[in-house]
Amino acid sequence: MKRVLITGAAGFLGSHLCDRFIKEGFHVIGMDNLITGSLSNIEHLFKLEHFEFHHHDVTTFVHVPGELDYILHFASPASPIDYLKIPIQTLKVGSLGTHNLLGLAKVKNARILIASTSEVYGDPLVHPQDEEYYGNVNTIGPRGVYDEAKRFQESITMAYHRFHGLETRIVRIFNTYGPRMRLNDGRVIPAFMGQALRGEDLTVFGDGLQTRSFCYVDDQVEGIYRLLMSDYVFPVNIGNPDEITIKDFAEEIIKLTGTDQKVIYKDLPVDDPMQRKPDITKAKEILDWTATVGRAEGMKKTFEYFKNLTQEELYKSEHKDFSKHIRK
Template sequence: MKSLQGARAVVTGGAGFIGSHLCEALVAQGCSVICVDNMCTGEPDNLAGVEQSPRLRLIRHDVTEPFTVDEPVDYVVHLASPASPLDYLRMPLETLRVGSAGTENALRVAAAHQARFLLASTSEVYGDPSQHPQPESYWGNVNPVGPRAVYDESKRYAEALTAAYRRTLGVDTAIARLFNSFGPRMRRNDGRVVPTFIDQALAGEPLTINGSGDQTRSLCYVDDTVRGLLALMRSTAPGPVNIGATQELTVREIAELIAGEAGVELRTVSQQLPMDEPNRRCPDIEMARAVLGWKPEISVSEGLRRTFGWWATAYPQG
């Protein structure tokens, strides 16, 4: 795989949860990074660890509007998009635009510089799957007109556009499908299961479970997610490649783990299952193992311990 030392990468959505961790990792490996983010869901503070580095430059810009880069570029990583249900249900049109116009603008930068382009897609392209675990060959089961479709279909379109740029224009592209990443820098009001449960547990509140809580998720600690993205960046593989953990947990089991880490008795309250919420989610990662030599290394328990440690500093109680 190629070394990142001396390379330059453009990272859209680089001030977000995963994006900021990726920017840090790239800078640590000697890569110059141009972070492009309109702070729609990102936070400048997420980049505090590298904001003084001469290898990081932050540009506030909405990638649904065209942009150019004057310097040579080796990599373009497109992470920009609302990713939590609360965000994309609040901003449905913006989510569709960043998956369509935003993806094409990022692809155009890659094409102009003959750079490798990496799309951060999502397990949500599989919808509520009828095949389990989900291999990359599975085409999915998505409701194209439901409320979640603004995210699911924007990513499916982004994948189609990325593949078309590869076939038609010869752009060196890759697609990563990310599964349920968690860790430090998730917003407390993010709406996804891990930050919601942590915040409720530390506040002494009942944990809110959608439906029966028997639906499953596969939680991948953010450091492992970033290692997978870096491996795919540096490879020649086009993907799609699943990047996620294979330990399948019910939402109720996740609640038990988080209550235990918080040192509180598990109390729950149920609410209606949202429309089109997937019942099962777990990746087949044999392609990532074979092509990238990648697999998750950090257990859910260890990842939660690290996340709680960060949470106590970021969101002190009281």
């Protein structure tokens, strides 16, 4: 049985990746320091023989006993609320954490996939964004802690590939959504849905004409899995190119939730990108991948998930005793 280490396993994407690799017949080792992740996301896996969880911060030395075939590095704050609140940890997990895991991959002779982001393109001057675009990033702006952590992550990964011959993969993840997102994580979809569920007006920053392209989590996980199993070592965009303005998206959410809230406007945050749309030519050609879940279908599934999370259930999910499942 092949063994895979998934860091950030208790997070949104990490938990879905754990599900996928269990389904594919792997022994899955999940690792998370739980700064932004929640064990409730992987609670259903604790009873399985071929899943184990390690409560550990990858910015310190990482040791995993036994053989490893694959490593997926998804440990990082991913929302503006998180990485603006914990900027130093964000930089450390992208630099020290990545260095530690590349070293582990070298020792174990494992293939490693690094989770990068569309934020490496910054506020782009080309549209849509393809993998050859170098980006337009403010290194000293408030968002720079996340953007530059990911850019460094890509650089050191390619250095390990070129210098040590390590098998590496890099996925550039565009806006992804679905069940297990946190209502309070600050990203546009949970923010809008949380406001709708609480009967609050929906907050749009700027004039709302900035665009985003949203990819459902099942499509994202499929793209990541195909990239890991491919022979391609350079970055690949995985995202849904169906682009929409934030203003129009807010109206879609109001219609979906059946509420009658207004849209209110606030000042645009510093360095908030005005356009975000992936060029997925490489993903199509190299991985035979494209997004298959439309926004209407995906948003309906996501809203059902949020709608079923009562306040009581949210409280319980954050305060269950998971200690017997955790390996320090």
